Amino acid sequence: MQLAIFDLDNTLIGGDSDHAWGEFLVEREHVDGERYRSANDRFYRDYQRGELDIFAYLEFALEPLAQLSRGQLNNLQREFMQEVISEIWLPKAEALIGRHRRDGHHIMIITATNRFVVEPIVELLGVDTLLATEPEELEGSFTGRVVGEPCxxxxxxxxxxxxxAHNPEYRDGEKWFYSDSINDLPLLQQVQYPVAVDPDARLRAEAEARGWPVISLRD
Incomplete structure (x- = not known):
C-alpha cells in the first residue's frame, strides 16, 4: 500500500503555524509580549538555519498551553483558524492531496508543530494520519511537557x-514525501519520491543536486 507524506508548515500552508501561533498569543496579550516575541523569532531563525534546539523550543512553546485553561485554548484555537490560518490557506495543496487520494494513497502529515496547534488544520485538509509533536496532557490539562520523540x-x-511498525501493510509500499525545509532532509532521503515544495535555499540546492522535483503550491 502506498503512502503520501506531507510536511505542513510552509508546505501545505503558506506560513509557519507554530511561529504564527506565538505571534497570535502575543497579539491577544496572553503572554509577555516583548519577551515572548523576541524568543519566538529567535527560535524560528534557529529553525530556518537547521540549528533549533528542539527541547529548549518546546519548553518555551508548550508553556502557554499549561498556563491557559482548556476553555481559553479552545476559543483561541477557533479564532486562530479563522483569522490566521484562513489567510495562508493554499488551494493547490488541497488539490495535490486530492490527486493522491484519488490514486488510493494513504495521506499523512508529519510535522514538528505540536498537535494542539495543527490538529484542526489537518482535520480541515481531510488527512488520514497525523504525526506531530505530542504535548503531555494529564486529566484534560496540558502540563507544558512533551511526550515521546519530538517530530x-x-x-x-x-x-x-x-x-x-503498527501499520506493516505500508512498510514496503511506495512513499512520497513533500517538504519545504532542509530540516526534513533525513526523511526525504528515506522515501522513493522526495519532492521539494517552495523550498528554502539549502533544500533547493540539495534537491537540484540530487535531481529531486521542485514544485510550488503558492498562487
Whole structure:
C-alpha cells in the first residue's frame, strides 16, 4: 500500500503555524509580549538555519498551553483558524492531496508543530494520519511537557518507523514525501519520491543536486 507524506508548515500552508501561533498569543496579550516575541523569532531563525534546539523550543512553546485553561485554548484555537490560518490557506495543496487520494494513497502529515496547534488544520485538509509533536496532557490539562520523540529532523524518521511498525501493510509500499525545509532532509532521503515544495535555499540546492522535483503550491 502506498503512502503520501506531507510536511505542513510552509508546505501545505503558506506560513509557519507554530511561529504564527506565538505571534497570535502575543497579539491577544496572553503572554509577555516583548519577551515572548523576541524568543519566538529567535527560535524560528534557529529553525530556518537547521540549528533549533528542539527541547529548549518546546519548553518555551508548550508553556502557554499549561498556563491557559482548556476553555481559553479552545476559543483561541477557533479564532486562530479563522483569522490566521484562513489567510495562508493554499488551494493547490488541497488539490495535490486530492490527486493522491484519488490514486488510493494513504495521506499523512508529519510535522514538528505540536498537535494542539495543527490538529484542526489537518482535520480541515481531510488527512488520514497525523504525526506531530505530542504535548503531555494529564486529566484534560496540558502540563507544558512533551511526550515521546519530538517530530523534528531525524525524529520524523523515528516517528514514521514507529507508525509503520503498527501499520506493516505500508512498510514496503511506495512513499512520497513533500517538504519545504532542509530540516526534513533525513526523511526525504528515506522515501522513493522526495519532492521539494517552495523550498528554502539549502533544500533547493540539495534537491537540484540530487535531481529531486521542485514544485510550488503558492498562487
Amino acid at each position: 523534528y529532523q531525524g525524529g520524523k524518521v523515528v516517528r514514521l518507523q514507529q507508525w509503520l
